[in-house]
Amino acid sequence: MRRHWPAALAVLVLAAVAAWWLPSVVPPAPWSSAELALLRALSLVSLPSVPPDPTNAVADDPRAAAFGEALFFDTRLSANGEVACATCHQPERRFTDGLPKGRAIGTSARNTHSIVGSAYSPWFYWDGRKDSLWSQALSPLEDPNEQGSDRMAVARLVARDRAYRDAYTALFGALPDFSDAHRFPVSAAPLGAGTADSAWHAMAPADRESVTRVFVDVGKAIAAYERTLLPSPSRFDRYVDAVLAGDARAQAELFTASEARGLRLFIGEAGCLQCHNGPLLTNNEFHNTGILSYPGEVPDQGRIDGLRTVRRDPFNCLGEYSDDAGRVCPELAFARDGVELIGAMRTPSLRNLDGTAPYMHKGQLSTLAEVLDHYNRAPLAMIGHNETKPLGLSRRELGQLEDFLETLAAPVAAPSAGDGAAVGFGR
Amino acid sequence: MSSKPRDGDAGRARIVVVLALAMAQWPALAADDAYCTSASGRYRVSYTSELEPLAINRIHSWVLHVESVDGDPVTGAAIEIGGGMPEHDHGLATSPRATEELGGGDYLIEGLRFHMPGRWEIVVDLRVGADRDRCTLSLAL
Numbered sequence: 001m002r003r004h005w006p007a008a009l010a011v012l013v014l015a016a017v018a019a020w021w022l023p024s025v026v027p028p029a030p031w032s033s034a035e036l037a038l039l040r041a042l043s044l045v046s047l048p049s050v051p052p053d054p055t056n057a058v059a060d061d062p063r064a065a066a067f068g069e070a071l072f073f074d075t076r077l078s079a080n081g082e083v084a085c086a087t088c089h090q091p092e093r094r095f096t097d098g099l100p101k102g103r104a105i106g107t108s109a110r111n112t113h114s115i116v117g118s119a120y121s122p123w124f125y126w127d128g129r130k131d132s133l134w135s136q137a138l139s140p141l142e143d144p145n146e147q148g149s150d151r152m153a154v155a156r157l158v159a160r161d162r163a164y165r166d167a168y169t170a171l172f173g174a175l176p177d178f179s180d181a182h183r184f185p186v187s188a189a190p191l192g193a194g195t196a197d198s199a200w201h202a203m204a205p206a207d208r209e210s211v212t213r214v215f216v217d218v219g220k221a222i223a224a225y226e227r228t229l230l231p232s233p234s235r236f237d238r239y240v241d242a243v244l245a246g247d248a249r250a251q252a253e254l255f256t257a258s259e260a261r262g263l264r265l266f267i268g269e270a271g272c273l274q275c276h277n278g279p280l281l282t283n284n285e286f287h288n289t290g291i292l293s294y295p296g297e298v299p300d301q302g303r304i305d306g307l308r309t310v311r312r313d314p315f316n317c318l319g320e321y322s323d324d325a326g327r328v329c330p331e332l333a334f335a336r337d338g339v340e341l342i343g344a345m346r347t348p349s350l351r352n353l354d355g356t357a358p359y360m361h362k363g364q365l366s367t368l369a370e371v372l373d374h375y376n377r378a379p380l381a382m383i384g385h386n387e388t389k390p391l392g393l394s395r396r397e398l399g400q401l402e403d404f405l406e407t408l409a410a411p412v413a414a415p416s417a418g419d420g421a422a423v424g425f426g427r
Numbered sequence: 428m429s430s431k432p433r434d435g436d437a438g439r440a441r442i443v444v445v446l447a448l449a450m451a452q453w454p455a456l457a458a459d460d461a462y463c464t465s466a467s468g469r470y471r472v473s474y475t476s477e478l479e480p481l482a483i484n485r486i487h488s489w490v491l492h493v494e495s496v497d498g499d500p501v502t503g504a505a506i507e508i509g510g511g512m513p514e515h516d517h518g519l520a521t522s523p524r525a526t527e528e529l530g531g532g533d534y535l536i537e538g539l540r541f542h543m544p545g546r547w548e549i550v551v552d553l554r555v556g557a558d559r560d561r562c563t564l565s566l567a568l
Contacts, residue, residue: 334538
């Protein structure tokens with residue numbers, strides 16, 4: 001026995017090294033037919049065309065998208081002339097800003113969402129307090145922490161900018177005449193800062209209505225632009241093409257063993273498909289995943305507050321500014337109440353991870369590794385109930401998941417994304 | 428148990444007949460129920476979906492058909508919809524409702540949305556006159 005122990009030790013060492021090294025070079029098992037169906041469902045080949053928005057008559061009008069793109073990048077739509085939508089929704093950062101909470105005139109309440117693919121969501125903001133892209137676009141314009149403007153100032157800008165005036169008239173008809181300073185102050189909005197609120201209430205109802213209509217139309221043009229911001233195929237989508245074609249060589253060329261193992265975990269035991277499903281890797285639903293509150297703040301109630309707000313919103317699907325004559329509005333009509341909504345936040349798309357840290361509703365998690373560790377531990381929620389369960393995944397498996405998530409990165413598909421130099425609006 | 432081929436065949440045939448009868452009595456054993464029999468055994472509920480094939484993350488309507496086990500359509504029923512995913516311990520993503528009685532035992536159910544793949548249950552609570560009953564539809568997405 002004593003003569004053989006160096007050999008035995010060598011065998012043990014080799015076995016340990018092999019156990020550590022082999023998983024990264026041995027190809028993962030082939031995909032089962034059930035797994036193939038799940039992969040196809042996650043691929044962009046399964047993405048339907050952008051759903052219509054009956055509440056916005058110009059939602060799919062390219063002229064509205066061009067007008068909306070110019071507005072999106074226009075810093076004149078702010079109280080200090082320095083903030084545009086693009087200040088926080090930066091095209092080079094996938095329409096986010098790399099900050100825990102948005103920073104414009106002040107600090108926003110929550111983390112800036114990416115807009116890419118948002119046309120597919122029935123709800124907007126982390127708490128779903130807006131039910132259309134156009135009504136969401138109106139909020140930052142009048143928010144004192146964001147653009148800090150008011151609807152009267154927005155309407156005046158459209159009226160005095162020649163290109164905007166022409167674009168507006170072609171889409172929505174003639175603008176009102178705002179030249180009478182007695183009827184139309186410089187600045188006015190309900191709940192506006194400074195004198196804007198009292199100026200608003202001093203206006204005649206018919207004049208308030210005409211200003212609000214122009215304001216709503218500006219939101220609808222911005223929404224038409226945002227609807228064009230879509231994801232393009234990523235390495236993950238090319239891998240799924242190879243899997244569906246049964247091309248093992250292409251699969252091995254496109255994905256490392258670690259990435260393929262991460263994908264298998266994603267669609268299997270890591271349970272990600274409960275929320276991150278469909279070709280955008282989000283069900284756009286509200287889930288409580290036990291994210292801690294922002295330091296120094298009380299926990300965020302999330303959807304339970306957002307639902308209450310959207311039901312009262314004059315700009316919602318059922319309101320008078322919706323272009324949907326039938327007021328069908330199934331999302332609003334059948335929205336769910338209940339305690340599961342406490343602390344529940346809207347699921348973001350995993351196609352927008354690249355360059356968009358920090359993550360979660362107030363940027364509480366700085367890296368993907370932290371996010372995955374959070375899901376692995378599934379801590380008790382501070383409010384409501386954490387829907388997720390601890391996963392018991394190893395460090396290596398979490399690394400594989402992270403490797404897989406990075407394969408989802410791809411440029412934004414919209415041809416006009418990013419430069420703001422929409423035809424006819426050059427400044 | 429008998430080693431004679433004829434007895435063994437008869438035994439197996441008996442087992443098959445018993446199993447077939449058993450499965451006919453318990454349709455809930457089937458993988459994907461387009462219908463269910465209510466708890467009291469009096470009513471049968473089936474559905475057709477506006478969204479065909481069923482897909483996740485799309486709000487849509489169903490037409491529920493309620494009939495007695497003898498096949499007579501049930502009219503004037505009050506219907507409430509609940510359910511969820513038993514394996515995930517959560518309810519429905521929306522609050523679907525019976526919004527219209529279409530006649531002939533048909534009822535329009537609006538506002539259904541399934542927000543993840545897996546096994547779902549739709550629980551149909553019926554009130555027919557003084558009768559209260561429950562039927563659970565099972566589907567896999």
